[in-house]
Amino acid sequence: MPDDFRTLLALVLVFVPLSLLSIGGGASLLADMEHQSVSVHGWTTAREFADLFAISRAAPGPGTMLAALIGWKAAGWAGAVAATVALYLPSSLLVYGAARLWGRWRGSVWHTAVERGLAPIAAGLILSGGIAVLRISPGGAAVWTAAVAATVLLLCWPRLHPLVLFAAGGALFGLTALW
């Protein structure tokens, strides 16, 4: 078996179980990912892992794109794709199956009650997600203030495109840093 192939296989074997165990979102995976890629397989050093984590936070998309970066370090482009597919495919198949099963009861009293009952919890989870990101942000008071200002702006002007706000936030913070 060629070495490249062996590395890809190792990546898949690491990320498939993580995919199915990652209840509660990507953050719970971090410790395991570090252990596997630094201590067990030596794909990155501890320092490189911290750098890759910072990069994945700065990039758009799900926070777990860190997996792609680890795969990339281990085996280049093919590694990045293998790690991404291994991390997202199993959990996606599971949720797809669950959603299809669930859809069969559409229209029943229970189905309606469960969907209506989960809605207020989902709204609470979205707000909690915002609080969690705010808490780990290294920016302090400036980020809190800007986040609250952005919230107010979006609520007062629903037609304001969020991308305009993202650009304004980036420009404002960038200029302040250069000052």
Added chain:
Amino acid sequence: MTAETDADVHECRRIGLPAIFAAFFLLGVTSFGGNTAAWLFHQIVNRRHWVTDAQFLSDVALGRIMPGSGGVNLTVQVGQRLRAGVGAVAAVVGLLSGPLVVVLALAAAYARIGRSPAAHAVLEGIAAAAIGLTFATGLKLLPRGSARLGPLAVTLATVLCVGVLRWPMLPVVLSLAPISIGLALMQGRNA
């Protein structure tokens, strides 16, 4: 919300796969700071009306309690509502392909970007605005009206336990869900 609305989405407005891919591609490359759900609400629910508020919230909840990334799980479900299996594939590939390229490009350029305080500040500013979008979305989706005080209390309890006290999400959701579903059943009976 009801069986009819769901059928409408499937039959009357058959959305093309390229349109699904394009919408989720844009979503992927512009969702900063883990706010995929908030962005998806803005782009797919509010602007395009591809799914209803109720369907969206139900998918958010199921996406969070199942294993995997909440944003990806949500995307799978919305894609499935739009065009079944192929819709889910188009949506997820659209969502992930952009960020995959961006994150690798960033890693390749890290030697330069990593040392620039200005670049860090720009990213922080974008993140702050993205958090604002998350809050605005959550607040817009709050249960409203006097008949909805029970559901509103459930939302506040979720924010208190998960957001403020940082209790583990899964047990909190599994404890609140029966209460909230019970409330919905009673309201359904009264209505």
